[in-house]
Amino acid sequence: MRLIVFILCLIFAFTIFLSAFLQAPLVLGRAIPGFPNAQGYCFPVGGKHSYSNDWHAPRYIPTFHLHKGTDIIAPRWTPVYACVDGVVKKTEVTKVGGKIIGLLGKDSYYYYYAHLEAFAVGLEPGFKIKSGQIIGYVGNSGNAQGGPTHLHFGIKVGGEWVNPYPMLKSWEGS
Numbered sequence: 201m202r203l204i205v206f207i208l209c210l211i212f213a214f215t216i217f218l219s220a221f222l223q224a225p226l227v228l229g230r231a232i233p234g235f236p237n238a239q240g241y242c243f244p245v246g247g248k249h250s251y252s253n254d255w256h257a258p259r260y261i262p263t264f265h266l267h268k269g270t271d272i273i274a275p276r277w278t279p280v281y282a283c284v285d286g287v288v289k290k291t292e293v294t295k296v297g298g299k300i301i302g303l304l305g306k307d308s309y310y311y312y313y314a315h316l317e318a319f320a321v322g323l324e325p326g327f328k329i330k331s332g333q334i335i336g337y338v339g340n341s342g343n344a345q346g347g348p349t350h351l352h353f354g355i356k357v358g359g360e361w362v363n364p365y366p367m368l369k370s371w372e373g374s
């Protein structure tokens with residue numbers, strides 16, 4: 201009896217091991233998390249996630265404002281990737297954003313990541329970063345505390361926030 205249970209456990213473990221290996225390449229037509237597309241961009245959240253076009257959705261915390269980014273909901277500790285080659289400009293802990301990263305892309309867009317659980321070990325301003333490199337992990341730090349864990353992803357072009365949703369959609373589909 202014990203031997204049968206042991207063998208079943210072994211088969212189960214092997215199946216999980218195998219599926220982890222096979223899953224990524226089998227998802228046809230979708231970017232493999234952490235791998236940049238032909239244009240060098242990479243979807244910023246690995247694994248299971250969901251998001252919608254919540255640009256300019258009304259928000260009330262800390263005060264009324266229009267949402268200036270896209271919230272990508274994912275489990276705590278889901279890896280967060282640099283979406284493009286660039287330089288880390290900021291790794292800070294702020295009241296609103298919690299653990300935040302500012303990344304200046306080589307495309308000269310500014311990428312803002314907020315509510316992280318943790319930064320990647322050793323990540324510091326000045327670091328040159330490659331698209332697809334892990335820079336942190338999904339959490340709910342800052343004013344997201346107590347709410348669902350998610351990455352707030354913002355993009356600034358020429359000093360102005362723009363809607364990241366169409367870009368996220370295109371990165372994910374390429």
Ligand SMILES: [Zn+2]
Nearest residue numbers: 269270271352
């Ligand atoms: Zn947000």
